[in-house]
Amino acid sequence: MLDALCFWLETDLIMVKRKTTRRAFLKGSVAIGGAALTAGTSVKAGEGDPLITETQEWAQFTGDGVDATPYGMPIDFESDVVRRNVEWLTADTISSVNFTPIHALDGTITPQGCAFERNHSGAIELPKEDYRLMINGLVDRPLVFTYEDLERFPRENHVYFCECAANTGMEWAGAQLNGAQFTHGMIHNMEYTGIPLRTILNEAGLKSEGSWIFVEGADASSNGRSIPIEKALDDVFVAFKANGEALRKEHGYPVRLVVPGWEGNMWVKWLRRVEVTDQPIESREETSKYTDTLADGTSRKWTWVMDAKSVITSPSPQAPITHKSGPLVISGLAWSGHGAITRVDVTLDGGKNWFQARLAKPGERKALTRFYLDIDWNGKDMFLQSRAHDETGYVQPTKEQLRNVRGLNSIYHNNCIQTWWVKKGGEVENVEVS
Amino acid sequence: MLDALCFWLETDLIMVKRKTTRRAFLKGSVAIGGAALTAGTSVKAGEGDPLITETQEWAQFTGDGVDATPYGMPIDFESDVVRRNVEWLTADTISSVNFTPIHALDGTITPQGCAFERNHSGAIELPKEDYRLMINGLVDRPLVFTYEDLERFPRENHVYFCECAANTGMEWAGAQLNGAQFTHGMIHNMEYTGIPLRTILNEAGLKSEGSWIFVEGADASSNGRSIPIEKALDDVFVAFKANGEALRKEHGYPVRLVVPGWEGNMWVKWLRRVEVTDQPIESREETSKYTDTLADGTSRKWTWVMDAKSVITSPSPQAPITHKSGPLVISGLAWSGHGAITRVDVTLDGGKNWFQARLAKPGERKALTRFYLDIDWNGKDMFLQSRAHDETGYVQPTKEQLRNVRGLNSIYHNNCIQTWWVKKGGEVENVEVS
Numbered sequence: 001m002l003d004a005l006c007f008w009l010e011t012d013l014i015m016v017k018r019k020t021t022r023r024a025f026l027k028g029s030v031a032i033g034g035a036a037l038t039a040g041t042s043v044k045a046g047e048g049d050p051l052i053t054e055t056q057e058w059a060q061f062t063g064d065g066v067d068a069t070p071y072g073m074p075i076d077f078e079s080d081v082v083r084r085n086v087e088w089l090t091a092d093t094i095s096s097v098n099f100t101p102i103h104a105l106d107g108t109i110t111p112q113g114c115a116f117e118r119n120h121s122g123a124i125e126l127p128k129e130d131y132r133l134m135i136n137g138l139v140d141r142p143l144v145f146t147y148e149d150l151e152r153f154p155r156e157n158h159v160y161f162c163e164c165a166a167n168t169g170m171e172w173a174g175a176q177l178n179g180a181q182f183t184h185g186m187i188h189n190m191e192y193t194g195i196p197l198r199t200i201l202n203e204a205g206l207k208s209e210g211s212w213i214f215v216e217g218a219d220a221s222s223n224g225r226s227i228p229i230e231k232a233l234d235d236v237f238v239a240f241k242a243n244g245e246a247l248r249k250e251h252g253y254p255v256r257l258v259v260p261g262w263e264g265n266m267w268v269k270w271l272r273r274v275e276v277t278d279q280p281i282e283s284r285e286e287t288s289k290y291t292d293t294l295a296d297g298t299s300r301k302w303t304w305v306m307d308a309k310s311v312i313t314s315p316s317p318q319a320p321i322t323h324k325s326g327p328l329v330i331s332g333l334a335w336s337g338h339g340a341i342t343r344v345d346v347t348l349d350g351g352k353n354w355f356q357a358r359l360a361k362p363g364e365r366k367a368l369t370r371f372y373l374d375i376d377w378n379g380k381d382m383f384l385q386s387r388a389h390d391e392t393g394y395v396q397p398t399k400e401q402l403r404n405v406r407g408l409n410s411i412y413h414n415n416c417i418q419t420w421w422v423k424k425g426g427e428v429e430n431v432e433v434s
Numbered sequence: 435m436l437d438a439l440c441f442w443l444e445t446d447l448i449m450v451k452r453k454t455t456r457r458a459f460l461k462g463s464v465a466i467g468g469a470a471l472t473a474g475t476s477v478k479a480g481e482g483d484p485l486i487t488e489t490q491e492w493a494q495f496t497g498d499g500v501d502a503t504p505y506g507m508p509i510d511f512e513s514d515v516v517r518r519n520v521e522w523l524t525a526d527t528i529s530s531v532n533f534t535p536i537h538a539l540d541g542t543i544t545p546q547g548c549a550f551e552r553n554h555s556g557a558i559e560l561p562k563e564d565y566r567l568m569i570n571g572l573v574d575r576p577l578v579f580t581y582e583d584l585e586r587f588p589r590e591n592h593v594y595f596c597e598c599a600a601n602t603g604m605e606w607a608g609a610q611l612n613g614a615q616f617t618h619g620m621i622h623n624m625e626y627t628g629i630p631l632r633t634i635l636n637e638a639g640l641k642s643e644g645s646w647i648f649v650e651g652a653d654a655s656s657n658g659r660s661i662p663i664e665k666a667l668d669d670v671f672v673a674f675k676a677n678g679e680a681l682r683k684e685h686g687y688p689v690r691l692v693v694p695g696w697e698g699n700m701w702v703k704w705l706r707r708v709e710v711t712d713q714p715i716e717s718r719e720e721t722s723k724y725t726d727t728l729a730d731g732t733s734r735k736w737t738w739v740m741d742a743k744s745v746i747t748s749p750s751p752q753a754p755i756t757h758k759s760g761p762l763v764i765s766g767l768a769w770s771g772h773g774a775i776t777r778v779d780v781t782l783d784g785g786k787n788w789f790q791a792r793l794a795k796p797g798e799r800k801a802l803t804r805f806y807l808d809i810d811w812n813g814k815d816m817f818l819q820s821r822a823h824d825e826t827g828y829v830q831p832t833k834e835q836l837r838n839v840r841g842l843n844s845i846y847h848n849n850c851i852q853t854w855w856v857k858k859g860g861e862v863e864n865v866e867v868s
């Protein structure tokens with residue numbers, strides 16, 4: 001403590017006038033809160049703001065030392081920025097989903113801690129030393145790899161989004177859930193480290209008749225899925241790190257499959273087996289589930305790719321506008337399983353007039369793209385929508401366009417344009433416009 | 435539970451033969467462990483590996499439901515991948531540093547939870563509603579901003595590394611600390627969201643005589659630093675999110691300064707004031723500290739830029755090699771405060787022969803670059819080094835070259851080539867070679 005104290009004494013605290021109490025600060029803060037500052041409005045320093053003119057509480061005492069947080073958690077004030085479940089969605093939290101708090105995030109990277117998780121029989125605890133990956137079926141040499149074996153192959157790094165096919169699935173019949181977290185939060189975007197699946201398939205030696213693979217996990221559900229060999233040899237990836245560190249338990253520690261641009265259910269967690277076959281297995285996860293029943297009663301299957309989609313994350317129902325009018329940042333996310341986002345449009349009036357949004361960075365293939373539109377809000381009602389374009393020329397459809405083709409029986413692959421009704425006071429509601 | 439159970443019963447567990455106990459698995463695992471698998475060596479499936487031929491424990495029971503982790507922490511097995519302090523380094527953990535576990539990470543993004551933190555009077559707890567940022571001095575209009583005001587300016591996203599000037603500072607006199615975490619772990623790399631400082635300086639209106647800024651934090655140390663106006667108007671950034679979410683308390687919640695490519699001490703946390711001046715302030719943090727005393731007793735000052743540097747993160751003392759010989763991934767990080775990394779070389783024999791490493795992605799300006807060299811290790815001693823090149827043509831120097839110019843009195847800005855001695859059994863030690 002002496003070290004710290006000396007340090008403090010040596011330091012110029014230029015603006016110190018007099019000490020005050022915590023209570024005084026809060027009082028001052030409330031008074032200023034009423035002054036309705038907006039960006040671009042000046043306030044003279046030192047005039048009437050005790051948070052500036054008096055010694056702030058935080059400048060009078062030392063804070064936590066570096067040993068306090070060997071692994072740092074978010075500050076208490078942000079304790080509402082967490083994954084959330086929708087209780088009525090499933091019978092049990094085993095075989096359920098929780099949602100990324102995208103309304104409160106910015107940028108493109110999703111921290112693992114708040115990245116959505118979906119599991120079919122719970123998140124299992126699989127030690128690295130007990131991990132095995134088998135490659136069998138139509139190969140020259142069936143192989144079994146330990147975790148350490150996988151670490152010896154040449155590694156790559158890639159940023160990809162993972163979206164559950166059921167994301168926005170509750171919205172087919174109408175506007176249901178009041179928050180971007182719940183309507184669009186079955187998505188995350190991470191930097192993966194691992195090895196291309198083709199590396200280990202080639203190690204096993206593909207037989208010429210091998211045209212599909214069947215992948216399954218080590219959990220009780222096993223969650224088996226068939227993937228065409230072309231995709232398997234293209235960009236399918238065996239990942240053991242996300243955002244630099246080991247996968248979280250709920251994301252498939254120690255190894256998961258990454259199937260870029262394709263529905264999240266195929267990104268098998270706790271990956272334990274890849275069988276090379278000459279036909280699809282037609283498992284439960286690709287017949288009774290993860291198929292889309294159309295208006296005429298027939299079902300689409302093999303609907304793997306996640307089409308271009310976007311959503312405004314702020315303002316949104318959980319992130320209302322807190323000032324009366326003036327400069328406002330409209331922000332959101334766009335993505336496409338077919339490649340890079342090339343453009344995003346935003347409308348303030350439910351689709352009558354569109355403005356081209358600013359992309360924070362050029363779109364990356366099969367990864368989230370952040371967009372912004374900076375406006376001077378007049379304080380009145382808005383019907384906000386965003387519309388994504390991808391490198392193939394595809395344009396995100398309206399809900400009506402999608403319903404015309406797919407009917408109302410689907411759960412999965414709802415990539416329609418989302419509408420937020422911003423009301424006069426800044427409150428935001430999930431609605432449909434026609 | 436019924437839902438999950440039905441699901442499990444419906445699912446094909448193709449490889450199930452018979453149930454076994456946890457004890458049996460561990461026994462099997464040990465037996466296999468002795469088989470010394472290496473990447474590229476095949477093992478026939480179903481022969482002798484009970485982890486494959488018997489029903490795994492994790493496939494017999496459901497795991498954690500999705501409500502278990504509203505904010506997910508790393509799995510228990512990874513509990514050693516945390517920030518660590520070096521006890522003898524400072525008198526107290528207040529005014530100290532802890533280090534990023536770079537030996538255990540891969541890719542380029544550093545998760546906030548294990549990103550190094552350095553503070554001079556502890557990590558303070560500053561609520562958003564009490565946050566104020568003052569712009570004063572040589573401006574047309576002194577301004578005070580609330581947190582919400584800052585949110586109304588046009589936002590940008592940028593990935594930048596932050597390196598403490600003292601990183602590798604204990605190594606000037608010789609090899610001291612046995613681990614990349616401790617020799618090179620005062621660095622992290624995040625995707626920041628915020629606004630360019632020039633935006634709010636322009637809002638206040640710069641007077642023509644304004645040629646420097648002085649920035650300070652709201653903590654007791656205040657940690658004031660002078661920055662030339664050219665840098666302030668170039669890429670200095672006012673950040674309020676890192677890797678998508680709010681800054682951690684220990685990284686300056688709710689707002690920190692980001693000074694791309696320049697020493698970490700200038701990245702003022704809990705940013706509370708930016709004063710425009712016509713000269714540097716010559717504060718404690720830029721006179722008695724963060725200057726470099728040379729052999730002749732004079733000191734270099736204004737040594738802001740972090741020169742090009744690299745380190746092999748694995749293998750390294752905390753990440754020894756665990757197999758006897760064969761395929762081995764050598765992996766590390768490179769960065770430059772002057773721009774992008776263009777090339778990294780790796781030597782296995784202490785500098786006699788160099789091989790060009792593979793960059794995981796083209797180097798990004800002022801951000802970490804991951805490199806790999808894939809070798810077939812003969813099982814014998816190696817003296818591993820890496821050498822970074824940046825876009826200016828600068829090449830990372832040897833420790834000898836650096837000492838010839840700077841002497842032995844410095845603490846800061848040691849960007850010399852690091853040597854790891856890999857021994858026959860895979861153990862790794864921090865050494866110097868001449």
